[in-house]
Amino acid sequence: MINSTRLMKNKSLVSIDDLSTDEILRILDLAAEFEINPVQNLLDKKVIATLFFEPSTRTRLSFESAINRLGGRVVGFSDASISSVSKGETLNDTIRTVNNYCDLIVMRHPIEGSARYASEISTVPVINAGDGANQHPTQTLLDLYSIRKTQDTLENLNIFMVGDLKYGRTVHSLMMAMSRWNATFNFISPEELKMPDEFKLYLENMGLKYYEHSDFTDIISRADIIYMTRVQRERFSDPMEYEKVKNIYVLRDEMLKNTKPNMRILHPLPRVNEIHINVDSNSKAYYFEQALNGVYTRQAILCTLLGIR
Amino acid sequence: MSRIMKEPKQLSVSAIENGTVIDHIPAKNLFKVIQILGLDRIDKQITFGTNLESKKLGKKAIIKISGVFFEDEDINRIALVAPDAKLNIIRDYEVVEKKVVEVPDTIVGIARCVNPKCITNFETVTTRFRVVSKKNVSLKCHYCEKITNQENLQII
Numbered sequence: 143m144i145n146s147t148r149l150m151k152n153k154s155l156v157s158i159d160d161l162s163t164d165e166i167l168r169i170l171d172l173a174a175e176f177e178i179n180p181v182q183n184l185l186d187k188k189v190i191a192t193l194f195f196e197p198s199t200r201t202r203l204s205f206e207s208a209i210n211r212l213g214g215r216v217v218g219f220s221d222a223s224i225s226s227v228s229k230g231e232t233l234n235d236t237i238r239t240v241n242n243y244c245d246l247i248v249m250r251h252p253i254e255g256s257a258r259y260a261s262e263i264s265t266v267p268v269i270n271a272g273d274g275a276n277q278h279p280t281q282t283l284l285d286l287y288s289i290r291k292t293q294d295t296l297e298n299l300n301i302f303m304v305g306d307l308k309y310g311r312t313v314h315s316l317m318m319a320m321s322r323w324n325a326t327f328n329f330i331s332p333e334e335l336k337m338p339d340e341f342k343l344y345l346e347n348m349g350l351k352y353y354e355h356s357d358f359t360d361i362i363s364r365a366d367i368i369y370m371t372r373v374q375r376e377r378f379s380d381p382m383e384y385e386k387v388k389n390i391y392v393l394r395d396e397m398l399k400n401t402k403p404n405m406r407i408l409h410p411l412p413r414v415n416e417i418h419i420n421v422d423s424n425s426k427a428y429y430f431e432q433a434l435n436g437v438y439t440r441q442a443i444l445c446t447l448l449g450i451r
Numbered sequence: 452m453s454r455i456m457k458e459p460k461q462l463s464v465s466a467i468e469n470g471t472v473i474d475h476i477p478a479k480n481l482f483k484v485i486q487i488l489g490l491d492r493i494d495k496q497i498t499f500g501t502n503l504e505s506k507k508l509g510k511k512a513i514i515k516i517s518g519v520f521f522e523d524e525d526i527n528r529i530a531l532v533a534p535d536a537k538l539n540i541i542r543d544y545e546v547v548e549k550k551v552v553e554v555p556d557t558i559v560g561i562a563r564c565v566n567p568k569c570i571t572n573f574e575t576v577t578t579r580f581r582v583v584s585k586k587n588v589s590l591k592c593h594y595c596e597k598i599t600n601q602e603n604l605q606i607i
Contacts (some may be wrong), residue, residue, distance in 0.1 A: 157596070232574050255570035255594025274568050276595055340598070 154261035154268040155443060158279040160320050165446075166319070169288050171319055172451055173435070174441035175351040180438065184450050185214030191244040192218035193236070194271070195227065195251040200433055201271050201280070202291040205248050209439040237263045246448060249273075259358040267447040275311050280411055282315040284439040288432040289367055290405040291319075300364055303390050304330040305416055312410045313371060314341055316325060321345060327352040328361065334378060340378040358391050361426035368393070370409040370416050372428075388415075395420040408432050459552055466498070470517040472539040473529075478502050478510035480532040483606045485514070487528050487561060488521070495519050506548060510585065523550070528561055528577065530554040555583040562590060563605040569595040 155161070161169070175394065176182075190209045195200050197220070206216050219225045227236065233256055240247060241264045249260055250271040257270035257277065272278040290296050301320055303313045305327050317327060319343075329337045333356060347354050355361060362368055373391055378384040392415060393407065409417060409429040421427050445451040476484050476499045484500075485491055488520055496517040502562040504512035520532060520540060530552040540548040564571045571578045580590035580599065590599045 233570070234574060252568075253570045253573055254568045254597070255564075255592065256564060258594045259570045259574070259576055274595075 153447060154257075154264070154270075155279050155447060156257045156261050156268070156270045156273075158282045158315050160279070163322050166286065166322075169283055169439070169442045169446055170290055172446065173283075173287050173438040174291075174443040176438040177435075181211050181337045182440065183213040184445055185209060185212035185448070188214040188246070189217055189244045189450065190214050190444070191240050192216055192220070192271075193225075193240065193247060193249045193251075194220045195222040195225075197221070197270065198250050199251065201278075204433070205269075205271065205280075205440050207346075208437050208444060209211065211437070212441055212444065214444075217406075218248075233260060234263055237268075241265045255402040265362065269443060269447065272311075275309060278311055279315065279317060280391070280436070280440055280443055281312050282319050282336045283443065284432065284436040285312070285316050285369075285410070286319060287439045288406075288408055288428060289437050291435065292428060293366055293404060296320070299323050299330065299366040300326045302328040302330060302362055302365040302368045303337075303371070304358060304368060304393070306335045306374050306377060307331045307371070308335040309374075309377055310371045311329060313337075313369065315368065317341060318344065321348050321350055325350065326367070328355065329353070330355045330358050330361075330391070332356065332391070334375070334383055334387075335373065348406060358397075360397075360400055362397065362405075363402070365405050367399060368401075368405065369405045370407060372411075372414055372416055373388065392416050392423075394418040394419055395424055398424055398426055401426065405419065407416070411446070466516045467496075467515050467541055468544055469542050469605055470495075470515065470519055471518075471521060472541060473514045473533075474510040474511070474537045474539065475505065475508060475535045476510050476514065476529075476533045477535075478512045481512035481514070483532040484512075484529050484536075486606055487532065488525070489578055490514070490516065493519070523553075524555075526550070527553050527555045528558075531558065531562060532606065536589070554588060556590065558582060558590055560598060561606060562607050564592045564595060564597065565599040565603045565605075566595050566597040569597065570596075 192202060200218055208339055209216050237260045244266060246267050247255060247264055248269045248271050254274035254276040257268060257273040261268040263444050270277055270279055293299055308315050370393055375384050405426055406428040407426055411429060411433060490497055499512060499514045500514040503508045510527050536552045538550040540544045560577045562578060563579055569592060570576055579593035583589045583591045586602045
């Protein structure tokens, strides 16, 4: 197991598929160690660049928190308008310059495939913190960490995904990742935002079961995990359609009565109205702890890619 | 004209002394094949015929290139637009070898990614695809991971 971690040294993390199951589990184990002991001087004298070409709250702050708690230094920007990009610099030139200043690059960029491209140019490891609608592997890893922590296993779970299943990159990546552990999936979404065929085909080829629903009802009583996502107005070609569904895919406290005791509610955040605030005080609400787990998971990812742990 | 259309193969094969004849190109993709092989940039003698009758393809095209022999790697690049193409290698007016094209496992620098938000459509990046289906050509972009298929395939 240690060998697989060593193999990852100086590798980049662009897509969850870049990791073997063994490597994923190693990162989750390491994250559990950081949860017990989050303040360690493992990144002493290391400089990490956080290049956020588009806005982010949780991802950037949890990365910077993870780096600071490990004694590393952060350089970077959180708004492309204050970088040379606003002067017309290419991503190629930005990466070739910045990799001289740091030991690792964390990058969010609106263009899809930008992270893979950056990882090919860069002389230091690149962590993809989101490339447009494509990949966001550190979110997937923290989701996996949260699932394993709350369920004590990743095996044979019944995962309900609710909301925007068409455009949501987090649900796609999580679905692909959980398919490694024989999950059953239930997809609850409006017709316009159904899980795309290519992902359903993927599950069929894997021999995994999935069910699709348009009603958000007591079927959630079977769930081990409910993964909520935001239904965004701009995804609808017809505003009337949005008006029809905007209040249907809302989770309220009273809907949780018959759910399993082990069930937990996850959400990549930010939330708008899809989880009513009366759910927040329910012990099954886990989304804020999930955001905290992001720090431990990112500590584990940083140390793994730098070959420190 | 009708005689040529009935016997295009004999005519084309016998017409060059040394070189390559590429037959069974779908007529609509003739110019894509010319572009992929860079035939518009070489100074060799080239003749082509198009909209020839073909039982298999409906309308086919044929290209005769004097004094040029392709590596398999190069010729397989046309598989995206002419998967049924057949090559006759001619030496001293004789067909010395016949070849068929094979869709390679990866496609580098030939096709454009269909995703307008892909980095390859923003910066000078050589496109790279993994071929996920060879029959109805389907390409997965190495960068943005979106699928480009036969219908929306554009040659760079």
